[in-house]
Amino acid sequence: MSLPHAILTALLEKPSSGLELTRRFDKSIGYFWSATHQQIYRELGKLEREGAIRALPRQGATRGQKKEYEVLPAGRAELARWTAASQDPKPMRDTLLLRLRAAAVVGTDGIQADLHRHLDLHRRQLAEYEEIERRDFPPGKDAVEDRLRHVVLRAGIDLETFWTRWLTRTIEELEAP
Amino acid sequence: MSLPHAILTALLEKPSSGLELTRRFDKSIGYFWSATHQQIYRELGKLEREGAIRALPRQGATRGQKKEYEVLPAGRAELARWTAASQDPKPMRDTLLLRLRAAAVVGTDGIQADLHRHLDLHRRQLAEYEEIERRDFPPGKDAVEDRLRHVVLRAGIDLETFWTRWLTRTIEELEAP
DNA sequence: AAGTGTTGTGCAACTAGTTGCATAAAGCGT
DNA sequence: ACGCTTTATGCAACTAGTTGCACAACACTT
Incomplete structure (x- = not known):
């Protein structure tokens, strides 16, 4: 829709x-x-x-x-x-989380490599967003439309930051004894 | 799939x-x-x-x-x-972010109420996850399967934390001069 | 002029998810 | 015995998104 x-x-x-x-x-x-x-x-x-x-x-x-x-x-x-119009947030659907949950029953063989790959992808995306922020939202640019577009970009940056941190910790957790 | x-x-x-x-x-x-x-x-x-x-x-x-x-x-x-098996993360699809972007061109009338509603929903979800964490993952429970399920729950907690923070800031931003 | 690559538009078939409804058995009150 | 609610299973039609491919115009090469 x-x-x-x-x-x-x-x-x-x-x-x-x-x-x-x-x-x-x-x-x-x-x-x-x-x-x-x-x-x-x-x-x-x-x-x-x-x-x-x-x-x-x-x-x-x-x-x-x-x-x-x-x-x-x-x-x-x-x-x-x-x-x-008011809309409900739709429940998240994340394959990687599902795979980790599955790994708890069938074993973690092979999933590590993909965690590293995802970490790399999220880092790149984060860098791209930060580049856009530097380029399109220098300090001072704060008309209402700019501020709106900026918070949206902020959401992207914060989400990618979350993923990189979470993946880093998860990888450590899996590689620990 | x-x-x-x-x-x-x-x-x-x-x-x-x-x-x-x-x-x-x-x-x-x-x-x-x-x-x-x-x-x-x-x-x-x-x-x-x-x-x-x-x-x-x-x-x-x-x-x-x-x-x-x-x-x-x-x-x-x-x-x-x-x-x-290796799988690519699929691009995010978020209606609320899209609506904010749209609000930058058609105006922010009416979207505030929904931002507050979402904030409330995410806070509840966060509280629920934290309750589950207290109940199911007390310190010391750290068999491999537990640790895996715990990182998955952690992702949920961190994501909801991100949303509550981001929504709070976004609401402030919209209500500022 | 004929072949090749790029830009641009689009259809058709498929896959996944959603919505609305139907049906059956079992328990429970009267 | 009768309806009423809860538990449980399931079909059918619809909506949204994906995949694979085709076709037209134009620009560039040889």
């Missing part, structure tokens, strides 16, 4: 074509709501049929031709409604 | 019927891999057909009659294989 709203947000930040959206979903928005280009094109079609967005008029917009979309008032209204 | 493995883990910890599993998924395992009873029954049927588990022989096991399952060697082997 959130992909259309992620797309509306992205399009409000800047009108784009499907491929541009795809690229932006690979960073930025995609950091907390990932989507493939197939999903995006499918959803763009649906949003257009519903009158939430429209393709910017351009002559021969056929297959293989870039098609830019912008948000219509109806789309903006729907996004505002959705943003304000 | 993980529900069957969650079920195998639960059944190895203790052979159970569908309803018992459902209850256990409402706490414990379900804290990091939730599932409804419909999913569970469907998956139990599939696992049985595949020869990973079997129903404990019991006379007239028809509809409305309790049916207990236990894991067969093939099931345990599959779980061990899955646990040891």
Whole structure:
């Protein structure tokens, strides 16, 4: 239920074509709501049929031709409604935690390597977020929209920090006597 | 791809019927891999057909009659294989973060109340985890399986701690000038 | 002009999870 | 014996996300 709203947000930040959206979903928005280009094109079609967005008029917009979309008032209204509406947090689903729990009954053989790999991945992600913070949120930049985007990025940084710490401790715990 | 493995883990910890599993998924395992009873029954049927588990022989096991399952060697082997296999962490998907990002373009009207509600929910969950930690992991209990289950619980505690802190700061940030 | 790579759009089939409802047995009060 | 609630199992339809592949236009090379 959130992909259309992620797309509306992205399009409000800047009108784009499907491929541009795809690229932006690979960073930025995609950091907390990932989507493939197939999903995006499918959803763009649906949003257009519903009158939430429209393709910017351009002559021969056929297959293989870039098609830019912008948000219509109806789309903006729907996004505002959705943003304000109360939603329950959905229960977490984490494979790695499940695997550790399974390892308690079938043994820890082979899982260590993957813990190290995950630690490495989370460290990289953390470094990437911190780089973005340095670049996009220098001290002083504190208009309301900036502050909002900054707390979102902060969540990413803090989460990756949590994972790196937790993985480090877990690895120690497994390698201890 | 993980529900069957969650079920195998639960059944190895203790052979159970569908309803018992459902209850256990409402706490414990379900804290990091939730599932409804419909999913569970469907998956139990599939696992049985595949020869990973079997129903404990019991006379007239028809509809409305309790049916207990236990894991067969093939099931345990599959779980061990899955646990040891390398898997990529899957990108996070968080609606609340997405909504904040959307709020940066359509305004923060109405989202505050929900932030407070989430903060409350996360605080409760944190308290619940801490209660479990006190009850199930008193100092000294440190067999390998205990230590594993404990680090998993620790992840839950640390995550909820992160959310409560982040939500507190975010609420302050939104209410500031 | 023909082949190759890149950019851009999209469909179809599949997998996993959710929602809504149906059914059966057993216990319990009246 | 009758309904009422609880325990227990399960199907069917739907929604969301993933995977695999195809096709069109254009730019660049030879």
